[in-house]
Amino acid sequence: MRKDIENYLYKLTKDYSQTAKTSFSASSISQQVGLNRSTVSSYLNEAFRKQKLLKVKTYPVSFLHKQAFAETFFEANHLEYDSFEELFSEAPTKNKEKDPLGTIIGAFGSLKEKINQVKTAAMYPNGGLPVMLLGASGSGKTFLAEKIYEYMVEKQIITFSAPYISHNCAQYFNNPELLSSVLFGYAKGAFTGADTDKEGLLDAADGGVLFLDEVHRLSEEGQEKLFTFMDTGEYSPIGNDSVRKKADIRLIFATTEDIESAFLPTFLRRLPVVVSLPSFHERPQPERLQLIDQFFIQESNILQKELSVSSKVIHFLLDADLEGNVGKIKNLIKFACGNAYAKQHDNQRINVKLLDIPIENLLQPFSSAKVTSQRLMDERVYLPNTEIQPDLETSERKRLKTFFTRLLDDYKKVEDGVLTPGQLISFATENVVLLMDEFVFFTPEDKETSFFSFITYNIRSSFQFMNENYGFDQDGNKILSIANYLYVKENQDFLLEHTDWITLKNSLLHFLEEQMRDEVWLAKRFLNSLSLHLDSEVLDEDIVFIALYLHSMNLTMTDTSTKAIVLAHGYSTASSMANVANRMLQKNIFHAYDMPLGITVDEVEKKVFQYIENYPVEKGLIVLIDMGSLNLITEKLASKISTPLLVIDSFNAPLLLEVGNLINNSQTIFEISEQINETLPIKKQLAMPKADKKKAIITCCYTGMGSAVQIKEILQKSLGKTGETLTVLPYDYQKLKENKRRELPFHIYNVLAIVGTENPEIENVPYFGLDKLVNGELIDEFVQNIAQHFRVDDQGLKQELIFNFSLKKMVENLTILDADRVLYLVSETINEIERVLEITFDANKKYLLFLHISCMIERILRKEEVDKQEDIDEYVKENRVMMEKIHRSLQNIEEKYTIKVSSLELRLINDIIFS
Ligand SMILES: Nc1ncnc2c1ncn2[C@@H]1O[C@H](COP(=O)(O)OP(=O)(O)OP(=O)(O)O)[C@@H](O)[C@H]1O
Known part of the structure; x- marks a missing residue:
C-alpha cells in the first residue's frame, strides 16, 4: 500500500470517534489523498489481503487500519465484518466501576455539583438533555465535553463506536451562514460553489455526541434550526427544506460569552443544564496543586526523565492568575519542561527552575487573594512511568498511611484470633492520639491561612452542635488537631490503591461500629455536617480515624448525671x-x-x-x-x-x-x-426550674441521617421565623427506636413532634409520617400541633409546608427543570384555576395538582405522549367550559415554556380537580 494512503488511514482510524463513518470508504479516501478512486480501491484491497486492514461491509465498504484500531480500541478477532456494530461487539466488557467523570481533578471538589448536573443530563431518559458549558478560555470545557462522551460510552448510553464530533464555531466569525451549512449540510445548488449535496456535522454525529465550541457564533437562524432539531430530532440541509433528515445526537455546547446576551431566549429555554466552570485561580489550592502535579507527571512521561521542580516554580504556578487558566498552566509547564530539557537532556534528572518559564509570564502580577501553603517549601520530584509518586507525599501523609496499614494488619490479627477487639481499639486509639498530638504542633503559619481557618471555623461549629446535643467537651486543641488532620489529608482518598483497605474496609467499619457505636455514629454525623460546608465527600478512612479520636476522648453521649x-x-x-x-x-x-x-x-x-x-x-x-x-x-x-x-x-x-x-x-x-x-x-x-425547656421537633429516617437532615432542612425552611425559636433536630432512627425517651433530645428538649419516614414509636410524642405530610393528609394536624406552642400564621405555615415539603423536593427529584421556577409558575396557575372556577382546593388536591402539572410540563417538553383515550372527543364536548377555563389558566405556562397542553392533558387535570 502506498505510504500516504496508509498514513492517512492510520490517522483516520485513530480519530475514529471524531470521524464520520463514510470517511472510511475508498471514494472519500481518494478525495483526501488526491488519487483516483479505483487506484485507491485496489491499494486498499491489496492491503486487506495482506491483513493490514479491517474491512467493514457497509455501503460503501469501509476500511480501517488494523494496527491503529488495536492501539485505539482492542485487537479485532477477524478481518472482515458485516457492520461496525458487529466489530465493536467484540469489545472487551468494560469495568462498570469506571467513571471517567469521577476521575477529573476536582470531581469531588469544585466541580462536584457540575459533574452531578452533567451526569443527570447524560442519563436523562429519551435521548438525554443538551448541556451548555460556560467558562473562560482554557478552563476545561473541551476537556469536560470529552469526558462526558467517555462517560456516556462507559454507561452504555451510547455505543462504544458512537461518533464524537467536536467542532469549533469560532472560525465562522464573519460567516454564520457557512457555519449553518457545515452543521446541517447543504443541497447541490444551495449557494455558489455548492456543486454537490454535502452532509453536515449532524449527519456525522448521528448516534453519538456533537460538541460545538464557541457556539455563540451561530446565527439566529442557525439557532432556530438547531432548536427545531432539538425539539423534533429532524433537520433539513441548507437549500432544500423539502428533505427531512433524522439524527439521534447528544448535544454539548460551550461558550466563553454571557449566554443571556449571546443566544435567543427560545434557544436558552431548551437548555435546562448550564454548567459554568471555575477558572484555575478560583479552584481550591489542593486542586490547583493536583493539576500542576498531573501536568508535570505527563511531561515526565513524555520526556522519559525524572523532573525536579523548584518550589518557586510550584508557587508561581499555584498563585498565578493567568488568562488561559488550566490550559495556560499546562502550556507553561510544557514549555518550562521543554526549556529545561533542552539544557540538561543528558542528565537523568532534569531540574526545572523559574527561569525556564517564559519571562513575560513571570511579569504578570501575582494574585493577592490566594495565600499559598508554606508547607510546599521543598522541590517536587516527578518520576516517569509510575503511578506512585513517593516524593509528592508529605511526611504527615506518609505517617497516616503507615497508621492505616498497621490498623489493617491488626484487624487481620483480630480476625485470626491473635488480638482481641479491645486490644485493637486500644492500640489504634493510642496511635491516633499520638498522631493528633503531633498535628497540634504545626504552627499556624504553616498553613494556607484562609483554607485552614475555614476548616477550623467549620469544625468549631460542628463541635458546638455536638456539644449542645451530645454533651462533650469543646476543646481548642481537639479542634486544631482535627483541622490539621483534615488539612493534611486535603480530602484525598489516599488509600484508594491500598488493596487491604479496599477488601477490608467494609468489615472494619462494621467491626468498629459494633465496638464503638456512638463514636462511629458521631464521627459520621460530624464529617457529614462538615462535608456540607467544605463541599467535599466523606471518606471512610476519615470516619475510622475521627471515630477513634473521639473514642480517646471518653465521650459519654448519654451522660445525664447531675453536674457540679x-x-x-x-x-x-x-x-x-x-x-x-x-x-x-x-x-x-x-x-x-x-x-x-x-x-x-x-x-x-x-x-x-x-x-x-x-x-x-x-x-x-x-x-x-x-x-x-x-x-x-x-x-x-x-x-x-x-x-x-x-x-x-x-x-x-x-x-x-x-x-x-x-x-x-x-x-x-x-x-x-x-x-x-x-x-x-x-x-x-x-x-426548681422556672424557664421552659426549649421546644424541638425531631426528624429521623429509616435509611439514615442524610435524609433526616434533608427533612430538617425542608421543615426549617417552612417554619420560617418560628424555626428560630424551635429547634429542629435530625436524629438517628435506630437509637430512637431502641432507647426511646432515654435518648438525649428528650432530656434537653420538650419534643413536640417527630417527623420521619418510619415511626420510632415514642409514647406521648406525636409522629408525622413524611408520606402523610407530602400528600397533605397530616398537614393540618401538624400545623395545629405547632400552633399550640407558638403564635404562627396557620394558613401561611400550611402554604409553606405544602409548597416546600412535597413539591420542591419532589419536583427536584422527579424532574430536571429548575424547581423554583416551575413551582412558582404552577403555584400561580393553581391560584388562577381556583379563581376562575371559584373553588378552593384542599391541601391534598393542591399537592396532586402541583406535582401533576410540574411533571406534565416536563413530559410535554420531552415530547412524551400520555396514553390514548378513545372517548376524548366526547369528553371534551361534555366538559368544554371547564376545560377551556383550565386551559386559559395554563396560558402562562404554555408561554413560558413554549409548549402546548393537549386535550388529553387537560382532561387529566380536569379529572384531578373534580375527582
Ligand atoms: N480538569 C482537568 N484535568 C486535566 N487537564 C485539564 C483539565 N481541565 C483542562 N485541562 C487541560 O487544559 C487544557 C485546556 O482545556 P480546554 O481546551 O478543555 O479548555 P477550554 O475551556 O475548552 O478552552 P477554550 O475555550 O480556549 O477552547 C487542555 O489541554 C486540557 O486537557
Whole structure:
C-alpha cells in the first residue's frame, strides 16, 4: 500500500470517534489523498489481503487500519465484518466501576455539583438533555465535553463506536451562514460553489455526541434550526427544506460569552443544564496543586526523565492568575519542561527552575487573594512511568498511611484470633492520639491561612452542635488537631490503591461500629455536617480515624448525671480544690472557675451559663460557691435555667468529696440535697426550674441521617421565623427506636413532634409520617400541633409546608427543570384555576395538582405522549367550559415554556380537580 494512503488511514482510524463513518470508504479516501478512486480501491484491497486492514461491509465498504484500531480500541478477532456494530461487539466488557467523570481533578471538589448536573443530563431518559458549558478560555470545557462522551460510552448510553464530533464555531466569525451549512449540510445548488449535496456535522454525529465550541457564533437562524432539531430530532440541509433528515445526537455546547446576551431566549429555554466552570485561580489550592502535579507527571512521561521542580516554580504556578487558566498552566509547564530539557537532556534528572518559564509570564502580577501553603517549601520530584509518586507525599501523609496499614494488619490479627477487639481499639486509639498530638504542633503559619481557618471555623461549629446535643467537651486543641488532620489529608482518598483497605474496609467499619457505636455514629454525623460546608465527600478512612479520636476522648453521649461546678475567689482556689476532688473520685465531676475578688453576681451568672452552654445539665446542676449572696444568686439562676438547681454557699474538700460521691452513685439532685444536709451543716438552696425547656421537633429516617437532615432542612425552611425559636433536630432512627425517651433530645428538649419516614414509636410524642405530610393528609394536624406552642400564621405555615415539603423536593427529584421556577409558575396557575372556577382546593388536591402539572410540563417538553383515550372527543364536548377555563389558566405556562397542553392533558387535570 502506498505510504500516504496508509498514513492517512492510520490517522483516520485513530480519530475514529471524531470521524464520520463514510470517511472510511475508498471514494472519500481518494478525495483526501488526491488519487483516483479505483487506484485507491485496489491499494486498499491489496492491503486487506495482506491483513493490514479491517474491512467493514457497509455501503460503501469501509476500511480501517488494523494496527491503529488495536492501539485505539482492542485487537479485532477477524478481518472482515458485516457492520461496525458487529466489530465493536467484540469489545472487551468494560469495568462498570469506571467513571471517567469521577476521575477529573476536582470531581469531588469544585466541580462536584457540575459533574452531578452533567451526569443527570447524560442519563436523562429519551435521548438525554443538551448541556451548555460556560467558562473562560482554557478552563476545561473541551476537556469536560470529552469526558462526558467517555462517560456516556462507559454507561452504555451510547455505543462504544458512537461518533464524537467536536467542532469549533469560532472560525465562522464573519460567516454564520457557512457555519449553518457545515452543521446541517447543504443541497447541490444551495449557494455558489455548492456543486454537490454535502452532509453536515449532524449527519456525522448521528448516534453519538456533537460538541460545538464557541457556539455563540451561530446565527439566529442557525439557532432556530438547531432548536427545531432539538425539539423534533429532524433537520433539513441548507437549500432544500423539502428533505427531512433524522439524527439521534447528544448535544454539548460551550461558550466563553454571557449566554443571556449571546443566544435567543427560545434557544436558552431548551437548555435546562448550564454548567459554568471555575477558572484555575478560583479552584481550591489542593486542586490547583493536583493539576500542576498531573501536568508535570505527563511531561515526565513524555520526556522519559525524572523532573525536579523548584518550589518557586510550584508557587508561581499555584498563585498565578493567568488568562488561559488550566490550559495556560499546562502550556507553561510544557514549555518550562521543554526549556529545561533542552539544557540538561543528558542528565537523568532534569531540574526545572523559574527561569525556564517564559519571562513575560513571570511579569504578570501575582494574585493577592490566594495565600499559598508554606508547607510546599521543598522541590517536587516527578518520576516517569509510575503511578506512585513517593516524593509528592508529605511526611504527615506518609505517617497516616503507615497508621492505616498497621490498623489493617491488626484487624487481620483480630480476625485470626491473635488480638482481641479491645486490644485493637486500644492500640489504634493510642496511635491516633499520638498522631493528633503531633498535628497540634504545626504552627499556624504553616498553613494556607484562609483554607485552614475555614476548616477550623467549620469544625468549631460542628463541635458546638455536638456539644449542645451530645454533651462533650469543646476543646481548642481537639479542634486544631482535627483541622490539621483534615488539612493534611486535603480530602484525598489516599488509600484508594491500598488493596487491604479496599477488601477490608467494609468489615472494619462494621467491626468498629459494633465496638464503638456512638463514636462511629458521631464521627459520621460530624464529617457529614462538615462535608456540607467544605463541599467535599466523606471518606471512610476519615470516619475510622475521627471515630477513634473521639473514642480517646471518653465521650459519654448519654451522660445525664447531675453536674457540679465550683466557683471561688482566688487565683486557683476553685480549680485546685476541684482537681484534688476529681482525682480522688477518679472522675471529672467538678468543673472549676477561679474568680477575681469583687466579682459581681451578674458575672457569676455568666460563668454558670457558659458552663450550661457546653454541658448537658438536664438532671440538675449543683453550684458550689463562696460568695455569701446565696438568695440572690439562686434567684437569678433559677429564673433562667430549665433544670433543678442546687446552690451551696460554702465549699471545702470534705464537702466536695461528699457531693462527688453522691453524684457518682447516681443520686438525684433532690437526694443529694437531703443527704448533705444530714452530715454537714451548710447553707444551701434548692430551686426548681422556672424557664421552659426549649421546644424541638425531631426528624429521623429509616435509611439514615442524610435524609433526616434533608427533612430538617425542608421543615426549617417552612417554619420560617418560628424555626428560630424551635429547634429542629435530625436524629438517628435506630437509637430512637431502641432507647426511646432515654435518648438525649428528650432530656434537653420538650419534643413536640417527630417527623420521619418510619415511626420510632415514642409514647406521648406525636409522629408525622413524611408520606402523610407530602400528600397533605397530616398537614393540618401538624400545623395545629405547632400552633399550640407558638403564635404562627396557620394558613401561611400550611402554604409553606405544602409548597416546600412535597413539591420542591419532589419536583427536584422527579424532574430536571429548575424547581423554583416551575413551582412558582404552577403555584400561580393553581391560584388562577381556583379563581376562575371559584373553588378552593384542599391541601391534598393542591399537592396532586402541583406535582401533576410540574411533571406534565416536563413530559410535554420531552415530547412524551400520555396514553390514548378513545372517548376524548366526547369528553371534551361534555366538559368544554371547564376545560377551556383550565386551559386559559395554563396560558402562562404554555408561554413560558413554549409548549402546548393537549386535550388529553387537560382532561387529566380536569379529572384531578373534580375527582
Ligand atoms: N480538569 C482537568 N484535568 C486535566 N487537564 C485539564 C483539565 N481541565 C483542562 N485541562 C487541560 O487544559 C487544557 C485546556 O482545556 P480546554 O481546551 O478543555 O479548555 P477550554 O475551556 O475548552 O478552552 P477554550 O475555550 O480556549 O477552547 C487542555 O489541554 C486540557 O486537557
